[in-house]
Amino acid sequence: MTAKFLTAIALVAFVLTCFAQTNNTDVHGANASSASSQPAAGAAPANTGTINGRTLFLRNCAHCHGASAHGDDGPDLHDLGLADDWIANRIRKGKAGQMTAFAGKLQPAEITALVAYVQSLK
Numbered sequence: 001m002t003a004k005f006l007t008a009i010a011l012v013a014f015v016l017t018c019f020a021q022t023n024n025t026d027v028h029g030a031n032a033s034s035a036s037s038q039p040a041a042g043a044a045p046a047n048t049g050t051i052n053g054r055t056l057f058l059r060n061c062a063h064c065h066g067a068s069a070h071g072d073d074g075p076d077l078h079d080l081g082l083a084d085d086w087i088a089n090r091i092r093k094g095k096a097g098q099m100t101a102f103a104g105k106l107q108p109a110e111i112t113a114l115v116a117y118v119q120s121l122k
Helices: 003-023 053-060 084-093 108-120
Strands: none
16 A cells, blocks of 8 residues: 555544544444533534534545545546435445445435535535
């Protein structure tokens, strides 16, 4: 493995660890503690019971599209100008030889959260 790839993996792992500790959320973005807690200073409040598209992106997509979604092995995802249905279909089915299909890994609500996150990238 190249040093750049290993550095990228370490950075993503560090960001995910910090994010999970700061927001105390599980993989779906739900609050992992039973007691309510205040968000860290400067952090957006966690929506209990909602799915966090950014968290899903960092865990499933950032290794190809980069943590900032500006592209790496995969393309830049900012200002796509594509319909939600098109993006959701690409996430579900992937693209042969270019992108993994996530239909068997992600639930429909998780795909919807990812679409919302990608569409928010400007």
